[in-house]
Amino acid sequence: MRDFLPEAVNKRKYVIEVIERVYKLHGFVPLETPSMENLSVLLGKYGEEGDQLIYRLLHRGEKLTRALDEGTFTEDDLAELGMRYDLTVPLARVVAQYRNDLPRYFKRYQIQPVWRADRPAKGRFREFFQCDADITGTESLMAEADVLNAVTSILNKLGFNNCQIDLNHRGLLRGMILAAGIEPKLEGTTLTALDKLDKIGEEGVLDEMQEKEISKESAQKLLSLVAVTGEASNDEIFAHLRSDLREGVGAAALADLKTLLHLCSESPAGGMLKLTPRLARGLSYYTGPIFEITSTDFKGSLGGGGRYDNLIGMFGKQQIPAVGFSIGLERILLLMDDLGLYPDVETRAKVLVCALKDTPLEGVISLAGQLRERGIAVEIYPDQHKLGRQIGYADELKIPFVIIVGEEEIRNQRYGLKELVSGEQEALDVDGLIEKLS
């Protein structure tokens, strides 16, 4: 976990503002959920490994005493609250809980921190921000298209040129698993192995699948189905898969993907989408199309998402379909830094007010107030140091102007304005200062 000093906060704010603006333009509205959830909400949604990474809050007071007094107990007896692990599960809980207060389609965005007790690495932190947009209440692929266009617009507005959105479908994965002759009950195991393809290579995945009692032949067949060179077009990939997936869940998924690509064909997302049969996505709750942003400038994904039609039903009586996308803020920031994509952002005061010795300070404060009322960011030097030291402070902070105020200036209501870069100085009244500094 990290401290963010002012320059870092301003960079984060810039990116968050772009993301938020685009989400709003796409009709998403904001939601915020508590940092802590009941463990019963969190557990069993992220897979076994995910459950292990949830931060738990120690019972307090009597509850703790009672737990400790019982003598034998487990982790579960010591905590009932956990820290938010992603933004999708809280959304699902909210949609089930407030069903009657929410519109038919809940298009929500949410930009909040999540916590994972993971081993930190480049771009992976224990506290990090996710920037999610989801649409609940429809099975229409229009929702996928809408989410994908929002994400594409964000990547474009931030200045990324080398991104693509990998596209796959849980149904296509299931179809390929069946076509490879792997038993349906081994689907989860197979996806876990496949998810490591980029990390451990074909040989590694073959070994892992065989360890999990999948025949070498089936494993090889699956790998040949997902094996696609980077240059293959979406149409070529469709052709490669079609002969093995002529019916059933796999064929239906191929049709979905074809429709989705067509829906995006006249908008920016169209050019970003790349069929990627090997894409598995770790989380267990996806049911339909799945996505992941990759960039040739960055190893790993910048965000991802997909359709999850069965998650909301876990929190209520009604099954409500949903699709969404999550952008990982810290990785976007890392890549923005690497590529130098930040615009110059003004972060400091525009002017420092410096008082000479014996100046009536209430007048100095009043002057600063008048400028601030007109939208000019003003810092007041608080101590009675020599003028050179005061100006040195403005220089150090890259504050571009100083106003020099003495007893006479207060009396005459004309103040010395000095531009530090040029060294130019002029005497101005308050209106003159406002005009010059605005």
Added chain:
Amino acid sequence: MRDFLPEAVNKRKYVIEVIERVYKLHGFVPLETPSMENLSVLLGKYGEEGDQLIYRLLHRGEKLTRALDEGTFTEDDLAELGMRYDLTVPLARVVAQYRNDLPRYFKRYQIQPVWRADRPAKGRFREFFQCDADITGTESLMAEADVLNAVTSILNKLGFNNCQIDLNHRGLLRGMILAAGIEPKLEGTTLTALDKLDKIGEEGVLDEMQEKEISKESAQKLLSLVAVTGEASNDEIFAHLRSDLREGVGAAALADLKTLLHLCSESPAGGMLKLTPRLARGLSYYTGPIFEITSTDFKGSLGGGGRYDNLIGMFGKQQIPAVGFSIGLERILLLMDDLGLYPDVETRAKVLVCALKDTPLEGVISLAGQLRERGIAVEIYPDQHKLGRQIGYADELKIPFVIIVGEEEIRNQRYGLKELVSGEQEALDVDGLIEKLS
């Protein structure tokens, strides 16, 4: 802890933006610190009661196993991280830790959630936001004046008319305690009792002080010193106190307060400040002037702060003076709601795009994209429902316009724009839509 649905988030965002804008105008720059701190950073800073209210994170994996295996253990063996309890202690840690990277005066604002395992009540939550502004590095009362003017400007810009800022000084409290003949070592106990004056009244405070071995005479003397009617002017209060505080720490504090009031005399904070000798403030780290916002419209404080010259030194070798103010977001929001101070904020899409049956949907998505590129917030109705149902959805969400798109509209590139309130409808091309909706 609460979920914030879109309307509530937008209200929060409005207030946060006002606060942030004012802080920036006063030359403050943003800082963000992690949600979790080492318990060693947090403990011993907030008083005994505060320590009890800190949320602690349960050890995980091996550390937990090891702790459990040892058989006998306390709370401290089960956790080493705690949740942020306020924003002042993290600031103090940061200033000590990054001393060489920060300017001479670190004027930082910070708007982040904090957590307290407290009993919830009206305006008191377990997760809540604080909006802090602090100046480190100077003992000058100019810093107090700057912080107080920022807070005053925030209250004014939010539309509060019935607020005042209660002003006191830890040195004045000490001086009054000495003047009342109370032993210096009972200062903490005395302040704890005095802090309850508004809650339990004079009799209650007298009883509590006598229980703590303060003589009735001393207790009565102290209460007579702090007893000030609401109508007394600051000058009258100075006069009331002066005879008992002619020298030492109390007299110095009176001089400080007089200087501070004079510094603010020509700026908005001047009219807000009210000398309040009974104001004690719970937190133990204050050393100089202390403040609290009160309102005749609200029971309890909306925020507070003060000078704490010894806190940063607890985290490093160097003692660095500091002063700051913390605004409690949730109480401000409650009061804004009670007083109806929110402006109308546009929260939803401006227009809903409705597709008729057999419309080429890729064209619908493309049309929405063109409008969004021009800054118009557009929602697309995702399902192929009857037009009446689609328009009903726009009505329900108070989306003011719908665009009706059919096969012919796509072919002719002229679309039906309907304003829902008036029922007026016209056929426009994309440029016409943009002009009308911008």
